[in-house]
Amino acid sequence: MATxxxxxxxxxxxxxxxxxxxxxxxLVDEGFDVKVSEVHGMSQRGGSVVTYxxxxxxxxxxxxxxxxxxxxxxxxxxxAARYIKNLRKGGTVIVNTQQxxxxxxxxxxxxxxxxxxxxxxxxxxxxxxxxxxxxxSQAGSAKACNIVLMGRLAKYFDIxxxxxxxxxxKCVKPNFIAINKKAFELGYHx
Amino acid sequence: MKELMIGxxxxxxxxxxxxxxxxxxxxxxxxxxITEEFAKFNDTYCEWAPNEKVAMxxxxxxxxxxxxxxxxxxxxxxxVAADPLFTMSYTGVNAGMVxxxxxxxxxxxxQNEQDSRHYAVAAKVPMxxxxxxxxALDFAKVAYEISETFDTPVFIKMCTRVAHSQSxxxxxxxxxxxxxxxxxxxxxxxxxxxxxxxxxxVEERTAKLTEYAETSPLNRVEEGxxxxxxxxxTSSTSYxxxxxxxxxxxxxxxxxxxxxxxxxxxxxxxRKAGKVYVIEELDPIIETHCKNIGVNVIGKEKFSMxxxxxxxxxxxxxxxxxxxSVCLDTAIPVRPPMMCSGCPHRxxxxxxxxxxxxxxxxxxxxxxxxMPPLNALDMTLCMGASVSGLHGYNKAxxxxxxxxxxxxxxxxxxxxxxxxxxxxxxxxQSNSTVIILDNSITGMTGHQQNPTTGYNIKxxxxxxxxxxxxxxxxxxxxxxxxxxxxxxxxxxVVKEELAKNEPSVIISRRPCVLLKYVKPKKPLHINPDKxxxxxxxxxxxxxxxxxxxxHAVIDNTLCIGCGVxxxxxxxxxxxxxxx
Numbered sequence: 121m122a123t124x125x126x127x128x129x130x131x132x133x134x135x136x137x138x139x140x141x142x143x144x145x146x147l148v149d150e151g152f153d154v155k156v157s158e159v160h161g162m163s164q165r166g167g168s169v170v171t172y173x174x175x176x177x178x179x180x181x182x183x184x185x186x187x188x189x190x191x192x193x194x195x196x197x198x199x200a201a202r203y204i205k206n207l208r209k210g211g212t213v214i215v216n217t218q219q220x221x222x223x224x225x226x227x228x229x230x231x232x233x234x235x236x237x238x239x240x241x242x243x244x245x246x247x248x249x250x251x252x253x254x255x256x257s258q259a260g261s262a263k264a265c266n267i268v269l270m271g272r273l274a275k276y277f278d279i280x281x282x283x284x285x286x287x288x289x290k291c292v293k294p295n296f297i298a299i300n301k302k303a304f305e306l307g308y309h310x
Numbered sequence: 311m312k313e314l315m316i317g318x319x320x321x322x323x324x325x326x327x328x329x330x331x332x333x334x335x336x337x338x339x340x341x342x343x344i345t346e347e348f349a350k351f352n353d354t355y356c357e358w359a360p361n362e363k364v365a366m367x368x369x370x371x372x373x374x375x376x377x378x379x380x381x382x383x384x385x386x387x388x389x390v391a392a393d394p395l396f397t398m399s400y401t402g403v404n405a406g407m408v409x410x411x412x413x414x415x416x417x418x419x420x421q422n423e424q425d426s427r428h429y430a431v432a433a434k435v436p437m438x439x440x441x442x443x444x445x446a447l448d449f450a451k452v453a454y455e456i457s458e459t460f461d462t463p464v465f466i467k468m469c470t471r472v473a474h475s476q477s478x479x480x481x482x483x484x485x486x487x488x489x490x491x492x493x494x495x496x497x498x499x500x501x502x503x504x505x506x507x508x509x510x511x512v513e514e515r516t517a518k519l520t521e522y523a524e525t526s527p528l529n530r531v532e533e534g535x536x537x538x539x540x541x542x543x544t545s546s547t548s549y550x551x552x553x554x555x556x557x558x559x560x561x562x563x564x565x566x567x568x569x570x571x572x573x574x575x576x577x578x579x580x581r582k583a584g585k586v587y588v589i590e591e592l593d594p595i596i597e598t599h600c601k602n603i604g605v606n607v608i609g610k611e612k613f614s615m616x617x618x619x620x621x622x623x624x625x626x627x628x629x630x631x632x633x634x635s636v637c638l639d640t641a642i643p644v645r646p647p648m649m650c651s652g653c654p655h656r657x658x659x660x661x662x663x664x665x666x667x668x669x670x671x672x673x674x675x676x677x678x679x680x681m682p683p684l685n686a687l688d689m690t691l692c693m694g695a696s697v698s699g700l701h702g703y704n705k706a707x708x709x710x711x712x713x714x715x716x717x718x719x720x721x722x723x724x725x726x727x728x729x730x731x732x733x734x735x736x737x738x739q740s741n742s743t744v745i746i747l748d749n750s751i752t753g754m755t756g757h758q759q760n761p762t763t764g765y766n767i768k769x770x771x772x773x774x775x776x777x778x779x780x781x782x783x784x785x786x787x788x789x790x791x792x793x794x795x796x797x798x799x800x801x802x803v804v805k806e807e808l809a810k811n812e813p814s815v816i817i818s819r820r821p822c823v824l825l826k827y828v829k830p831k832k833p834l835h836i837n838p839d840k841x842x843x844x845x846x847x848x849x850x851x852x853x854x855x856x857x858x859x860x861h862a863v864i865d866n867t868l869c870i871g872c873g874v875x876x877x878x879x880x881x882x883x884x885x886x887x888x889x
Contacts, residue, residue, distance in 0.1 A: 132647060144314045144476060154314055157475040159418045160339055160756065165678060166853050167647030181554035182475035182547070185622040187633025202642045205635045220865070221856040222645035227683045227848055228857070230643035243636050253867075262867055 121152070123176035125184045126273070129203050130195025131220050132169045135266040138291065139193070140171040142270055146287035147175045150279060157182035168199060168222075191276065193269050195252075196220050201236045204245065213245055214272050216252035216265055248272065255306040261296075264303035271307025281308070315479040317472040320443035321410060322347035323479070324450025329487040330380050330408070331355060332372035334365040336726065337755040338384030339419040340473040341412035345382050346758075349767045353484075358758055358767050361693070361726040362387035366394045366409065370463075373407040374498065376489040378454055382410040385426045386692065390727070392429065397500050398463050399433045400508040402515075405489040406457035408450065409435075412468040415591045416618035419754070421673065421692065423616065425592035430465050430569035434512050436519050437465035437569040438528065440472055441549040443479040449566065452528060454487070460515050460522075467568065469591065471547040471618065520570045528566030531579055535559045541583025543576065543596055543607065547619070548589045554621040555630070571599045580605045587612070591619055649678045651854040652830070652870035654820035655747050657794035658718070659686040660850055661801045667714055667808075670703065672696040672728070674720040675753040675822075683851045687718075694719070694727030697744055701731060704740045712741040713808045716816075719744070722752035722760040725775065729784070735813045736785030743807045744786075744815045746777060747794075749822040757825065781815045788814035795820060795874050823870055831871030832887040836862050840883035847875050847884075 126143065128136045137158070144156045152175040159169070172184045186205050192213045194200030200215040207213060215237065224230035233239075241247050250272055256264040267288070274284050285301060292300045315323065322344050325333070333356045335345040349356040355372075359365035365381040372379035383391060388411050395409070411429075414420040430437035438453055440446040446468070453464040496504050523529055534541070534556075541561040544552050549564050556562075563579045565571070580586045580600075588597040588609040597609030612627045613619065626632070649656050659679040662669050663686040671677055671687040672695065680687035689699060696717035704712050719728045724746050735742050752758040759765045764774035781789045788810060792803050800818070807814040821828050833854075841861045848855060848862065854869040855862055862883070876884035 131645065133650075148312075148314050148478065153478060155475055155477050156314065157471065159470065160342075160474055165647040165650060165675060165754075166645075168645040179477070180550045181621045182471050182477075182550065183620045185620050185633070187635035198642050199645070201638055201640070202645075204638060207636055209634045220868075221853075222643050223648050223682065223851065223853065224643045226853065226856050227851070228845075229682070230641075233640045233642065236638070236640060236642070239638055239640055240636070243638065245636055 121176045123174055123179055125189045126173040126191045127184055127189045127206055128171040128193045129199045130169055132165055132167050134195040136169055136171050139266040139270055140173055142287050142291045143173050145290050153179045155179040155182045193273055198236055214248045217249050218253045256303050259303035259306055260299040264299055267300045267303040268307035271304040274308055311481050312478055314476045315443045316474055316476045317443045317446045317468055318343035319347040320479045321446040321450055323481055324447035325380050326351050327482050327484050328451045328454045329378050329485050331377040332379040334359045334368035335382040336362045336365050336387055337752055337758040338387045339755055340414055340470045341382050341384045342755045344410050356767055360761055362391040366391040369407055370398055373403045373405050376405050376491050378406045378487055380408040385413045385424050388426055388429055396433045399435050399512055400500055400505055401498050402461035403457055403463055406454035407463045408453045408466055409463055410466045412473050414470050418470055426467055427568055427595045434516050435463055435465055437467050438566055439467045439546045439568045441546050443477040447479055460519055469546055516570050523567045523570055523572040524575050526567055529572055530564050532562040534561035540585040541579055542587045542589055544589040548591055551619055551621045551624050552589060555624045573603050576600055576605055589613055648681055648853055651852055651868045652823040652872040654749055654794045657797055657874055658800055658818045659684045661797060661804055662686050667716055670696045670699045670717040672719040672723050674723050676718060676720055676747050683849055693723055694731055697728045697731030700742045701735045701740045704742050716743045716745050718747050721748040721762045725761045733784045741811055742813050746817045748817050748819040751822050753822050777817055786813050786815050791817045791819055793820055794818045797877055833866040833869035833871055834864055834884050834886050836864055837883050837885050840881045842881055847878050850875055850878055
């Protein structure tokens with residue numbers, strides 16, 4: 121199978137680590153060669169963060185470059201836009217509609233581009249937007265946004281639902297499995 | 311067992327399987343997880359040292375005693391450890407010793423982009439360079455064999471993309487190797503007479519290692535399909551980018567040993583390949599070697615000495631077609647990293663910025679105080695430089711600067727190399743005010759214990775340096791402790807200490823809000839009837855506060871209820887739950 125590329129983007133602290141751990145676990149269990157790459161350290165402190173997940177018969181480079189991503193899963197609205205140049209033609213953006221103001225917006229040096237998803241759609245990008253924060257709260261924890269988004273991503277794959285569930289069981293602490301399974305289900309079915 | 315592992319975890323596993331029994335390190339992105347992962351094994355000893363020099367010397371001591379050892383650090387940490395390094399090259403080792411060093415091309419979390427390979431060349435110490443997690447594990451074992459066979463410490467050089475990328479890794483069993491300690495003054499006492507006698511050994515060793523590099527499987531030729539009229543010499547993560555672009559079609563000399571570099575292997579490869587490109591991040595180490603041995607290569611004229619590479623870098627350099635992508639018309643505001651909601655550093659920075667105090671800074675989360683809206687810093691150089699820099703600044707500035715300049719340094723950084731600067735302040739008596747931002751953890755690198763926290767790497771109770779006593783004992787008479795959540799107290803104490811005609815230390819103490827034992831309070835909210843939109847709270851730079859429809863609002867998913875913002879509001883608009 122040709123290599124598939126997924127980018128997970130968001131704001132440092134939003135839980136992209138668990139999302140990439142889940143994907144990594146699942147894809148290894150499915151027998152793919154997998155590379156998962158993220159940057160630690162300074163950028164985690166509320167900055168823009170990006171994780172690359174690549175899988176197929178063989179994954180060489182850990183990086184996903186311009187025009188290469190099959191999917192961009194974004195935890196925040198403008199973070200999807202920040203990395204849109206990495207999407208390949210015909211790729212899909214799954215985006216949590218949550219707005220988190222970056223510091224230049226907070227201190228009034230820049231405006232938050234609230235209509236950015238419409239602009240992406242107008243440019244022909246397939247945008248799948250979802251209020252993951254509400255769904256996560258419905259599942260029992262606002263922190264489960266990441267798993268709601270993984271639920272939505274799962275709809276685009278041929279991997280059976282139970283395989284995703286079993287990957288959740290392997291990656292999440294026992295106390296949180298139920299909430300995360302619910303979050304996954306809400307992402308998958310809404 | 312096959313597992314998806316980051317390069318650093320795989321390297322830790324490799325060290326473990328190779329029988330490494332002692333690791334001493336200082337944390338630094340992107341090297342930190344090597345030691346953190348190693349600490350999870352039970353049948354080994356592992357510690358955080360106060361700095362990289364101490365770590366390297368500790369590992370040396372363990373090797374001397376007969377246990378395989380290692381120390382791990384980031385590229386700039388190797389500068390700190392350079393002193394023992396250069397002489398350990400002369401003494402060699404008893405049991406094998408590995409130095410893991412992680413470079414950060416692109417400066418994701420570093421203050422410079424130095425290339426650690428220079429150290430291997432300069433200190434005449436062999437260096438291995440893995441390109442993925444499996445190689446990180448395998449190379450660790452080879453490194454110990456080289457170390458003991460050739461009587462030398464051995465470098466394993468990581469970079470951000472190898473250290474922090476996960477790939478599938480086959481793990482194995484641990485084999486313990488130990489050596490007898492035998493007293494050997496000629497080898498281990500590097501006084502001039504002995505060192506003079508050891509230097510020829512170092513030169514002979516390099517010659518033997520060059521021979522080894524000619525045939526080692528770590529340096530391998532991939533023939534290619536003959537489709538291209540050129541060959542590529544590469545190593546580390548650049549190898550992955552080359553493979554991504556050319557697959558198995560191009561001829562590649564993949565180097566796993568980057569010091570010393572082979573001669574005949576490169577000459578043979580170049581003879582068959584015709585035109586040769588050298589693709590290496592940062593400095594032209596391989597390229598310069600090729601040119602020195604008379605092999606004409608194309609390197610830095612096509613590939614930058616700055617930043618990270620990717621498959622795009624390589625495709626572009628070879629004139630291959632660029633991939634189609636979408637471009638938006640709207641500018642997206644940048645999202646730089648910043649201090650967290652409730653970060654204790656923010657209060658002290660607010661006070662310093664408000665009083666227009668010149669602030670010499672240091673390395674850690676608190677470097678983020680340089681960002682708008684606080685813009686609180688004037689200088690950041692390297693670990694510990696704030697304290698010694700302040701001393702020099704005040705010696706040069708005298709009365710003009712002494713009462714309006716401070717330095718800020720974290721607890722871990724102070725232990726690393728700030729305390730020697732403070733000793734200089736006390737000894738040579740500059741009228742300097744040092745602020746220790748004590749958040750009771752090494753923050754930026756992801757919460758490592760340090761000598762001031764009272765816990766060791768495993769989280770067990772350990773010795774604890776008392777900062778107040780330490781400062782007193784080196785000769786600072788005025789040592790004050792403040793809570794950075796109390797802005798009034800901070801302002802009063804800073805002004806008082808600056809006014810004094812003697813060296814002083816202010817310890818700004820409150821634990822990092824991300825620590826598990828720090829329980830967040832309920833988020834505050836802003837009463838829109840009381841908020842008049844004056845934006846005074848926005849000057850605090852808390853990511854939880856933003857401005858919507860002429861009022862400040864609090865994001866209750868981010869706010870941890872520290873309440874410092876409430877003290878800034880002239881209209882009492884900030885309310886806690888239940889009000």
